[in-house]
Amino acid sequence: MALIQNRKTKEISGVVRQILSPEAWKDELAELRKAEKELTRAHDRLAEKRRYSGWVKIEQNYAFTGPGGTATLADLFDDHSQLIVYHHMLKPADPSPCEGCCMVADQIPHLAHLHARDTSLVFVSKAPTVEIEAFQKRMSWAIPWYETKDSFNADFDVATGFGINVFYRDGEDLYRTYFTNGRGVETLGTVWTLLDLTPLGRQENWEAAPDGTQQTQPYHWWRRHNEYG
Template sequence: MNEHKIVTRQEWLAARLKLLKEEKELTRRSDELAQKRQQLPWVRIDKEYQFETERGKGSLRDLFQGRSQLMVYHFMFGPDYEAGCPSCSAIADGFEGVVKHLGNHDVTLCAVSRAPLPKLQEYKQRMGWTFPWASSFGGDFNRDFNVWFTEEQQLKGTIEYNYRREPEMVWRKGKEGGGSGAEAEFAAMCGTDVPTYHRDRPGLSTFVMKDGKIYHAYSTYSRGLDGIWSMYQWLDRAPKGRNEEEGVWWRRHDEY
């Protein structure tokens, strides 16, 4: 952190008002983008996706829970993981307080992961969460919405994530397990190796039901999720910001 100037209250107020002007511009721009996001065209979903839920087997329609809008958080928890992704876990910590508010606005929020339901339920209990979490184990849902990729795609460099082609994962050709730094630490925290960890990805997809038909409305990935990562929103307003350290600087909430 750089040394900060120490100023008078009047000087601080002048600097704050200058920043406030920029903050208001950003807020107005964010409102405009929200409107454009809601004006995106829809794509009809005809495929019959199946999930395992706490209520039993269900379809994508069942995930709506009788509401007209569905928001799916693509939670990184593959079948070979022993625990959920720490980053996704930090994001999901913010779901608890908003699920009921969203429901009041005709929106269901549900997490979906590829791990079998018993693994998800055990981890959910550990974390103390109550939001809906469904398993897409064995289905095409994660693949079709670009949050799961095969080992072959990794090796050939044919992964399309966050609306762009990724470069070939050169580390995969090296020592088995590969990876370094934060990537390797996250994989270890999930009880798997880096290539396996990296085949699942985070994202948010939204759906709408109209006249009995389901439509895909929006998806965002990677840094597009920063806005729903409540920890970031708080830290960005703290005096030292995110104060990011090298490597993994956060843990699951029961590991601090």
């Protein structure tokens, strides 16, 4: 009898729904919360694996064109140690740019928060710079965006389609540290999920990270985007 009182079904907008008592609803929510916490810890373990994973040294020079003219891969770091590159599918004379790539761009956070963690983020595409700039203006995006000039996309597993690569700079040396594509980009868009892709991570002292990683307390480094530095 208690189960019947706490739970019944009702068709709402053509869909049969479970209608619970407040007590039963809270019990069910507690079970969902437990599963959510398990998923959060699983994400933390995955990000930890990224921080400890190996790197590949980049031996080839690559050329790009952007708002400031020609650039090298090192220039894309913009004086930061880490670089996240999103390969957007915008192509020359593209009348219908990829909707998925555009959704990714819409969800990129203010870059000041990434810069505060020594991380740059840029987009690259095969479209010429003039078309990139026109598309940026149309979409009201301010993300640094470069035209690829050579085999950069193909050499980093994005010969066609889209993807995201992460790089690290140590003086003159550049390293590739991570790559994903397909549904691997679905979680992108917040400061935290983007930093979780990088070898330095969120740089907070609760994270397990290789010896020598500089870390601070969580929360304490957060600022409004116009108040860093």
